[in-house]
Amino acid sequence: MNSGQTLLINLLIIISILISGVIPQSILISGNRKVAKDDVVYCNSWKFSVEANDAGSWKQVPERCLEFVKNYVTGDQYVSDSGLVAYDSLEFAKTVEIRGDGKDVWIFDIDETLLSNLPYYAEHGFGTEIFNDIAFNQWVDSAECPAIPASLKLYNELRRLGFTIILLTGRDEHQRSSTIKNLLIAGYSGYQSLILREPSDHGKIAEVYKSEKRKELENEGYRIHGNSGDQWSDLFGAPTATRSFKLPNPMYYIA
Ligand SMILES: [Mg+2]
Numbered sequence: 001m002n003s004g005q006t007l008l009i010n011l012l013i014i015i016s017i018l019i020s021g022v023i024p025q026s027i028l029i030s031g032n033r034k035v036a037k038d039d040v041v042y043c044n045s046w047k048f049s050v051e052a053n054d055a056g057s058w059k060q061v062p063e064r065c066l067e068f069v070k071n072y073v074t075g076d077q078y079v080s081d082s083g084l085v086a087y088d089s090l091e092f093a094k095t096v097e098i099r100g101d102g103k104d105v106w107i108f109d110i111d112e113t114l115l116s117n118l119p120y121y122a123e124h125g126f127g128t129e130i131f132n133d134i135a136f137n138q139w140v141d142s143a144e145c146p147a148i149p150a151s152l153k154l155y156n157e158l159r160r161l162g163f164t165i166i167l168l169t170g171r172d173e174h175q176r177s178s179t180i181k182n183l184l185i186a187g188y189s190g191y192q193s194l195i196l197r198e199p200s201d202h203g204k205i206a207e208v209y210k211s212e213k214r215k216e217l218e219n220e221g222y223r224i225h226g227n228s229g230d231q232w233s234d235l236f237g238a239p240t241a242t243r244s245f246k247l248p249n250p251m252y253y254i255a
Contacts, residue, residue, distance in 0.1 A: 039064050039065065039067070039068060040068060042064070042065075043062075043064070043065035043068035043069070044068075046062060046065055046250075047065075047068075047069075047072070047250045050250055050253065051246070051248060051249075051250065053232045055253075057253060057255055058253050059130065059131075059253070060127065060128055060129070060130060061125075061126060061127035061128045061250065061251065062128075063128055065128075065250075066125060066126055066128045069126045069127060069128075069250050069251060070122075070126045072250060073118060073121070073126065073250070073251060074118070074122075078248060079149075079150070081248045082148055082149075082150045082151065082247055082248060083150040085150070085228075085245055085246070085247050085248070086150040086151060086153060086154040088245065089154055089226060089228060089243075089245045090154055090157055090158075092225075092226065092243045093106070093157070093158055093161055093163065093225070093226060094161070096161075096163075096225045096226075096242075098161060098162040098163065100162070102164050102192075103164065103221050103222050103223050104162065104163055104164060104222075104223050104225060105163065105164045105165075105166055105192075105217065105222045105223060105224045105225065105226075106158050106163040106164070106165055106166070106224075106225060106226040106227070106228070107166050107167075107168050107214070107217075107224060107226070107227045107228070107241065108151075108155065108165065108166075108167050108168070108191075108227075108228050108229075109167075109168060109169060109170075109228065109229035109230060109231070109234045110167055110169040110171065110179065110183075111145075111169065111170075111171070111230070112148075112230035112231075112247065112249045112251075113148070113151060113228055113229050113230050113234070113247055114147065114148065114151050114152070114155065114167070114183070114186070114188055115145035115146070115147060115148065115182060115183070115186055116145055116146050116147070116148050117136075117139065117145055118146075119139075119144065119145075119146070120135075120136065120139040121251050126251055127250070127251035127252050131252065137175070140171065140175055140178060140179070140182075141175065141178045142178075143178045143179075143181040143182035143185060144182070145182050145186065146186060147186035147187050147188065148247075151228070151247070152186070152187050152188065154228075155188060158226075159190055163225070163226075164192045164222070165190065165191040165192060166191065166192055166193050166195065166217065166222075167183075167191050167193070167194045167195065168195045168210055168213055168214075168234075169194070169195070169196055169197075170197060170206050170209070170210075170254065171196050171197065172196060172197050173196045173197060173198050173199070175196065176194065176196055179194065179196070180194065195213050197209060205233065205255050206231065206233035206234070206254050206255060207232075207233040207236050207237045207255065208237065210233065210234060210237065211236075211237030211238060211239070214227075214237075214239050214240075214241075215238075215239055218239050224239065224240075224241040224242070225241060225242045225243065226241050226242065226243050226244075226245065227240070227241035227243075227244045227245065228244075228245045228247065229244075229245075229246065229247065230246070230247040230248070230249035231249065231253070231254045232246065233254050233255055
């Protein structure tokens with residue numbers, strides 16, 4: 001073997017080592033299907049399962065998906081996904097006839113819908129840790145949640161179109177002042193009302209609590225055209241909005 005051939009062989013070995021470090025090695029072929037075995041493929045499937053609500057109730061992000069969820073919620077894909085949700089929402093909103101009586105409503109949830117708790121979750125394992133309500137409530141009281149940019153843009157577009165904006169959140173009534181402060185700092189103004197859990201709402205699952213509030217709004221003559229939330233419990237339950245829009249959230253689940 002001459003020196004040229006040796007160099008070529010060495011080069012091929014180096015290239016194969018580099019490639020093996022980039023391409024997942026744990027994809028098995030079963031029949032003619034690829035079976036997801038590596039974490040990225042598995043965690044993509046897991047994310048689909050929780051976003052589609054196929055998984056039902058779940059308590060923690062699987063440990064093996066920590067890096068995946070972290071990369072997703074802090075990366076371009078979350079920006080793109082939330083941007084497309086806002087785009088779809090606005091396309092529908094443009095088809096709604098606004099009557100001008102102030103009764104044409106769009107409902108927004110707050111956490112992971114208008115405001116992001118990402119700074120908190122970055123310090124608490126991106127959903128891999130069991131929820132700590134004391135630490136989370138301290139974070140909420142700090143009023144430091146940033147806006148989700150696509151949602152802020154949608155919010156302002158809906159106001160410009162003439163929608164009455166109502167905020168319906170699972171936060172407690174005693175968090176009203178910190179919530180109003182945070183919304184203002186993040187750029188949200190001009191909403192008609194902010195509905196929080198009163199003592200009589202304690203103990204109700206989110207779907208029941210939010211459905212009851214939507215029913216009250218309808219009884220007051222409001223027409224609920226759109227509803228935006230990161231949890232299915234923001235959107236399920238009668239009466240529903242004409243169109244419901246689910247934002248991505250692979251960090252936690254609220255029944
Ligand atoms: Mg939420």
